[in-house]
Amino acid sequence: MLKTIVDFPGLYVFEPKIFHDGRGYFFESYNQKIxxxxxxxxxxxxxxxxxxxxxxxxxxxxxxxEYPQAKFVRAVRGEILDVVVDLRVESPSYGKYFSIRLSEENKKGLFIPAGFAHGFSVLSEIAEVVYLCDAHYDSASEGGIRFDDTELAIDWMIELSVANVSDKDKQQQCLSSYKSEPKF
Structure with missing residues:
Protein backbone atom coordinates (compact mmCIF):
# COMPACT_ATOMS: atom_id res chain seq x y z
CA MET A 1 0.00 0.00 0.00
CA LEU A 2 1.27 3.48 -0.90
CA LYS A 3 0.48 6.35 1.45
CA THR A 4 0.80 9.91 0.16
CA ILE A 5 2.67 12.35 2.33
CA VAL A 6 0.17 15.18 1.94
CA ASP A 7 2.53 18.04 2.78
CA PHE A 8 5.15 16.80 0.27
CA PRO A 9 3.63 16.27 -3.20
CA GLY A 10 4.97 13.16 -4.94
CA LEU A 11 6.50 11.62 -1.80
CA TYR A 12 5.04 8.23 -0.81
CA VAL A 13 5.53 5.76 2.04
CA PHE A 14 5.16 2.13 1.00
CA GLU A 15 3.71 -0.13 3.71
CA PRO A 16 3.72 -3.70 2.44
CA LYS A 17 1.27 -6.41 3.38
CA ILE A 18 3.34 -9.07 5.11
CA PHE A 19 2.34 -12.74 5.09
CA HIS A 20 3.66 -14.68 8.10
CA ASP A 21 3.60 -18.42 8.60
CA GLY A 22 5.67 -21.11 10.30
CA ARG A 23 8.48 -20.70 7.74
CA GLY A 24 8.88 -16.95 8.22
CA TYR A 25 7.36 -14.21 6.10
CA PHE A 26 6.82 -13.07 2.53
CA PHE A 27 6.04 -9.67 1.05
CA GLU A 28 6.36 -7.82 -2.24
CA SER A 29 9.09 -5.24 -1.69
CA TYR A 30 8.34 -3.52 -5.01
CA ASN A 31 5.47 -3.92 -7.46
CA GLN A 32 5.33 -1.73 -10.56
CA LYS A 33 1.53 -2.15 -10.81
CA ILE A 34 1.08 -0.42 -7.45
CA GLU A 66 19.92 16.21 -17.47
CA TYR A 67 19.73 13.11 -15.25
CA PRO A 68 17.36 13.79 -12.34
CA GLN A 69 16.91 10.68 -10.25
CA ALA A 70 13.94 9.30 -8.33
CA LYS A 71 14.57 6.61 -5.69
CA PHE A 72 12.71 3.95 -3.76
CA VAL A 73 14.56 3.33 -0.46
CA ARG A 74 14.30 0.49 2.08
CA ALA A 75 16.36 -0.70 5.03
CA VAL A 76 16.84 -4.45 4.66
CA ARG A 77 18.93 -4.76 7.84
CA GLY A 78 18.87 -2.59 10.94
CA GLU A 79 17.23 0.81 11.21
CA ILE A 80 17.79 4.22 9.66
CA LEU A 81 16.27 7.64 9.85
CA ASP A 82 15.63 8.47 6.21
CA VAL A 83 15.55 12.20 5.43
CA VAL A 84 14.57 14.09 2.29
CA VAL A 85 14.62 17.81 1.49
CA ASP A 86 12.32 19.19 -1.20
CA LEU A 87 14.41 21.19 -3.71
CA ARG A 88 11.65 21.73 -6.27
CA VAL A 89 11.22 25.49 -6.52
CA GLU A 90 7.53 25.31 -7.51
CA SER A 91 6.61 22.90 -4.70
CA PRO A 92 4.63 24.07 -1.64
CA SER A 93 7.14 22.12 0.50
CA TYR A 94 10.23 23.70 -1.12
CA GLY A 95 13.10 23.95 1.36
CA LYS A 96 11.42 21.72 3.97
CA TYR A 97 12.42 18.27 5.13
CA PHE A 98 10.58 15.04 5.89
CA SER A 99 11.98 12.14 7.91
CA ILE A 100 10.85 8.58 8.61
CA ARG A 101 12.28 5.52 10.32
CA LEU A 102 12.85 2.65 7.88
CA SER A 103 13.85 -0.71 9.28
CA GLU A 104 14.01 -4.41 8.69
CA GLU A 105 11.25 -4.65 11.30
CA ASN A 106 8.69 -2.25 9.78
CA LYS A 107 9.66 -3.09 6.17
CA LYS A 108 8.48 0.33 4.99
CA GLY A 109 9.87 1.93 1.87
CA LEU A 110 10.04 5.57 0.82
CA PHE A 111 9.49 6.68 -2.77
CA ILE A 112 11.41 9.90 -3.40
CA PRO A 113 10.67 11.70 -6.66
CA ALA A 114 13.35 13.60 -8.56
CA GLY A 115 13.87 17.02 -7.05
CA PHE A 116 14.63 15.92 -3.49
CA ALA A 117 17.95 15.69 -1.67
CA HIS A 118 18.21 12.39 0.22
CA GLY A 119 20.19 11.15 3.18
CA PHE A 120 19.98 8.92 6.22
CA SER A 121 21.48 8.29 9.64
CA VAL A 122 22.10 4.83 11.04
CA LEU A 123 20.24 4.19 14.30
CA SER A 124 21.16 0.52 14.75
CA GLU A 125 24.55 -1.17 15.15
CA ILE A 126 24.60 -1.95 11.41
CA ALA A 127 22.21 -0.97 8.64
CA GLU A 128 21.98 -2.13 5.06
CA VAL A 129 19.98 0.06 2.71
CA VAL A 130 18.74 -0.79 -0.77
CA TYR A 131 17.52 1.81 -3.20
CA LEU A 132 16.08 1.45 -6.65
CA CYS A 133 16.76 4.33 -9.06
CA ASP A 134 15.11 5.44 -12.29
CA ALA A 135 18.27 7.06 -13.74
CA HIS A 136 21.85 5.90 -13.82
CA TYR A 137 24.39 7.65 -11.62
CA ASP A 138 25.97 10.66 -13.35
CA SER A 139 28.75 12.41 -11.43
CA ALA A 140 28.35 15.65 -13.42
CA SER A 141 24.71 15.87 -12.29
CA GLU A 142 25.18 15.19 -8.59
CA GLY A 143 25.00 17.73 -5.81
CA GLY A 144 24.30 17.99 -2.13
CA ILE A 145 23.08 19.99 0.81
CA ARG A 146 24.93 20.07 4.16
CA PHE A 147 23.57 17.51 6.62
CA ASP A 148 23.99 19.97 9.50
CA ASP A 149 22.56 23.07 7.79
CA THR A 150 21.15 25.30 10.53
CA GLU A 151 18.32 26.50 8.27
CA LEU A 152 17.01 22.93 8.03
CA ALA A 153 17.84 22.00 11.66
CA ILE A 154 17.36 18.27 10.98
CA ASP A 155 17.21 16.02 14.03
CA TRP A 156 19.20 13.01 12.81
CA MET A 157 18.45 11.19 16.10
CA ILE A 158 22.17 10.71 16.77
CA GLU A 159 24.81 12.94 18.35
CA LEU A 160 26.27 14.92 15.43
CA SER A 161 29.51 15.68 17.28
CA VAL A 162 30.46 11.99 16.93
CA ALA A 163 28.68 11.26 13.64
CA ASN A 164 30.62 9.41 10.94
CA VAL A 165 30.30 11.73 7.91
CA SER A 166 32.39 11.72 4.73
CA ASP A 167 34.60 14.71 3.96
CA LYS A 168 32.56 15.25 0.79
CA ASP A 169 29.31 15.53 2.79
CA LYS A 170 30.92 17.92 5.30
CA GLN A 171 31.74 20.27 2.42
CA GLN A 172 28.33 20.41 0.71
CA GLN A 173 26.54 23.72 0.22
CA CYS A 174 23.93 25.13 2.57
CA LEU A 175 20.31 25.34 1.48
CA SER A 176 20.57 29.13 1.20
CA SER A 177 23.34 28.74 -1.42
CA TYR A 178 21.27 26.18 -3.30
CA LYS A 179 18.27 28.53 -3.33
CA SER A 180 20.34 31.13 -5.18
CA GLU A 181 20.96 28.65 -8.05
CA PRO A 182 18.26 25.94 -7.95
CA LYS A 183 18.64 22.79 -10.07
CA PHE A 184 14.98 21.72 -10.19
Whole structure:
Protein backbone atom coordinates (compact mmCIF):
# COMPACT_ATOMS: atom_id res chain seq x y z
CA MET A 1 0.00 0.00 0.00
CA LEU A 2 1.27 3.48 -0.90
CA LYS A 3 0.48 6.35 1.45
CA THR A 4 0.80 9.91 0.16
CA ILE A 5 2.67 12.35 2.33
CA VAL A 6 0.17 15.18 1.94
CA ASP A 7 2.53 18.04 2.78
CA PHE A 8 5.15 16.80 0.27
CA PRO A 9 3.63 16.27 -3.20
CA GLY A 10 4.97 13.16 -4.94
CA LEU A 11 6.50 11.62 -1.80
CA TYR A 12 5.04 8.23 -0.81
CA VAL A 13 5.53 5.76 2.04
CA PHE A 14 5.16 2.13 1.00
CA GLU A 15 3.71 -0.13 3.71
CA PRO A 16 3.72 -3.70 2.44
CA LYS A 17 1.27 -6.41 3.38
CA ILE A 18 3.34 -9.07 5.11
CA PHE A 19 2.34 -12.74 5.09
CA HIS A 20 3.66 -14.68 8.10
CA ASP A 21 3.60 -18.42 8.60
CA GLY A 22 5.67 -21.11 10.30
CA ARG A 23 8.48 -20.70 7.74
CA GLY A 24 8.88 -16.95 8.22
CA TYR A 25 7.36 -14.21 6.10
CA PHE A 26 6.82 -13.07 2.53
CA PHE A 27 6.04 -9.67 1.05
CA GLU A 28 6.36 -7.82 -2.24
CA SER A 29 9.09 -5.24 -1.69
CA TYR A 30 8.34 -3.52 -5.01
CA ASN A 31 5.47 -3.92 -7.46
CA GLN A 32 5.33 -1.73 -10.56
CA LYS A 33 1.53 -2.15 -10.81
CA ILE A 34 1.08 -0.42 -7.45
CA UNK A 35 3.18 2.51 -8.62
CA UNK A 36 1.30 2.73 -11.93
CA UNK A 37 -2.05 2.68 -10.11
CA UNK A 38 -0.85 5.69 -8.12
CA UNK A 39 0.24 7.30 -11.42
CA UNK A 40 3.91 7.25 -10.45
CA UNK A 41 6.24 6.95 -13.43
CA UNK A 42 9.17 4.95 -12.08
CA UNK A 43 11.17 2.75 -14.42
CA UNK A 44 13.97 1.13 -12.45
CA UNK A 45 17.38 1.12 -14.18
CA UNK A 46 19.74 0.69 -11.23
CA UNK A 47 19.76 -0.86 -7.75
CA UNK A 48 22.23 0.28 -5.08
CA UNK A 49 23.02 -1.12 -1.65
CA UNK A 50 25.01 0.36 1.22
CA UNK A 51 26.15 -0.97 4.57
CA UNK A 52 26.96 1.42 7.40
CA UNK A 53 27.57 1.35 11.13
CA UNK A 54 25.81 3.22 13.95
CA UNK A 55 26.21 6.99 13.81
CA UNK A 56 26.90 7.20 10.10
CA UNK A 57 25.19 10.05 8.26
CA UNK A 58 25.05 9.78 4.47
CA UNK A 59 23.78 12.73 2.46
CA UNK A 60 22.04 14.90 1.66
CA UNK A 61 22.52 14.01 -2.03
CA UNK A 62 20.58 14.76 -5.21
CA UNK A 63 21.01 14.27 -8.93
CA UNK A 64 19.68 17.02 -11.16
CA UNK A 65 20.54 18.52 -14.52
CA GLU A 66 19.92 16.21 -17.47
CA TYR A 67 19.73 13.11 -15.25
CA PRO A 68 17.36 13.79 -12.34
CA GLN A 69 16.91 10.68 -10.25
CA ALA A 70 13.94 9.30 -8.33
CA LYS A 71 14.57 6.61 -5.69
CA PHE A 72 12.71 3.95 -3.76
CA VAL A 73 14.56 3.33 -0.46
CA ARG A 74 14.30 0.49 2.08
CA ALA A 75 16.36 -0.70 5.03
CA VAL A 76 16.84 -4.45 4.66
CA ARG A 77 18.93 -4.76 7.84
CA GLY A 78 18.87 -2.59 10.94
CA GLU A 79 17.23 0.81 11.21
CA ILE A 80 17.79 4.22 9.66
CA LEU A 81 16.27 7.64 9.85
CA ASP A 82 15.63 8.47 6.21
CA VAL A 83 15.55 12.20 5.43
CA VAL A 84 14.57 14.09 2.29
CA VAL A 85 14.62 17.81 1.49
CA ASP A 86 12.32 19.19 -1.20
CA LEU A 87 14.41 21.19 -3.71
CA ARG A 88 11.65 21.73 -6.27
CA VAL A 89 11.22 25.49 -6.52
CA GLU A 90 7.53 25.31 -7.51
CA SER A 91 6.61 22.90 -4.70
CA PRO A 92 4.63 24.07 -1.64
CA SER A 93 7.14 22.12 0.50
CA TYR A 94 10.23 23.70 -1.12
CA GLY A 95 13.10 23.95 1.36
CA LYS A 96 11.42 21.72 3.97
CA TYR A 97 12.42 18.27 5.13
CA PHE A 98 10.58 15.04 5.89
CA SER A 99 11.98 12.14 7.91
CA ILE A 100 10.85 8.58 8.61
CA ARG A 101 12.28 5.52 10.32
CA LEU A 102 12.85 2.65 7.88
CA SER A 103 13.85 -0.71 9.28
CA GLU A 104 14.01 -4.41 8.69
CA GLU A 105 11.25 -4.65 11.30
CA ASN A 106 8.69 -2.25 9.78
CA LYS A 107 9.66 -3.09 6.17
CA LYS A 108 8.48 0.33 4.99
CA GLY A 109 9.87 1.93 1.87
CA LEU A 110 10.04 5.57 0.82
CA PHE A 111 9.49 6.68 -2.77
CA ILE A 112 11.41 9.90 -3.40
CA PRO A 113 10.67 11.70 -6.66
CA ALA A 114 13.35 13.60 -8.56
CA GLY A 115 13.87 17.02 -7.05
CA PHE A 116 14.63 15.92 -3.49
CA ALA A 117 17.95 15.69 -1.67
CA HIS A 118 18.21 12.39 0.22
CA GLY A 119 20.19 11.15 3.18
CA PHE A 120 19.98 8.92 6.22
CA SER A 121 21.48 8.29 9.64
CA VAL A 122 22.10 4.83 11.04
CA LEU A 123 20.24 4.19 14.30
CA SER A 124 21.16 0.52 14.75
CA GLU A 125 24.55 -1.17 15.15
CA ILE A 126 24.60 -1.95 11.41
CA ALA A 127 22.21 -0.97 8.64
CA GLU A 128 21.98 -2.13 5.06
CA VAL A 129 19.98 0.06 2.71
CA VAL A 130 18.74 -0.79 -0.77
CA TYR A 131 17.52 1.81 -3.20
CA LEU A 132 16.08 1.45 -6.65
CA CYS A 133 16.76 4.33 -9.06
CA ASP A 134 15.11 5.44 -12.29
CA ALA A 135 18.27 7.06 -13.74
CA HIS A 136 21.85 5.90 -13.82
CA TYR A 137 24.39 7.65 -11.62
CA ASP A 138 25.97 10.66 -13.35
CA SER A 139 28.75 12.41 -11.43
CA ALA A 140 28.35 15.65 -13.42
CA SER A 141 24.71 15.87 -12.29
CA GLU A 142 25.18 15.19 -8.59
CA GLY A 143 25.00 17.73 -5.81
CA GLY A 144 24.30 17.99 -2.13
CA ILE A 145 23.08 19.99 0.81
CA ARG A 146 24.93 20.07 4.16
CA PHE A 147 23.57 17.51 6.62
CA ASP A 148 23.99 19.97 9.50
CA ASP A 149 22.56 23.07 7.79
CA THR A 150 21.15 25.30 10.53
CA GLU A 151 18.32 26.50 8.27
CA LEU A 152 17.01 22.93 8.03
CA ALA A 153 17.84 22.00 11.66
CA ILE A 154 17.36 18.27 10.98
CA ASP A 155 17.21 16.02 14.03
CA TRP A 156 19.20 13.01 12.81
CA MET A 157 18.45 11.19 16.10
CA ILE A 158 22.17 10.71 16.77
CA GLU A 159 24.81 12.94 18.35
CA LEU A 160 26.27 14.92 15.43
CA SER A 161 29.51 15.68 17.28
CA VAL A 162 30.46 11.99 16.93
CA ALA A 163 28.68 11.26 13.64
CA ASN A 164 30.62 9.41 10.94
CA VAL A 165 30.30 11.73 7.91
CA SER A 166 32.39 11.72 4.73
CA ASP A 167 34.60 14.71 3.96
CA LYS A 168 32.56 15.25 0.79
CA ASP A 169 29.31 15.53 2.79
CA LYS A 170 30.92 17.92 5.30
CA GLN A 171 31.74 20.27 2.42
CA GLN A 172 28.33 20.41 0.71
CA GLN A 173 26.54 23.72 0.22
CA CYS A 174 23.93 25.13 2.57
CA LEU A 175 20.31 25.34 1.48
CA SER A 176 20.57 29.13 1.20
CA SER A 177 23.34 28.74 -1.42
CA TYR A 178 21.27 26.18 -3.30
CA LYS A 179 18.27 28.53 -3.33
CA SER A 180 20.34 31.13 -5.18
CA GLU A 181 20.96 28.65 -8.05
CA PRO A 182 18.26 25.94 -7.95
CA LYS A 183 18.64 22.79 -10.07
CA PHE A 184 14.98 21.72 -10.19
Missing amino acids: FKTAEIKFDVVQENQSRSSYGTVRGLHYQGG
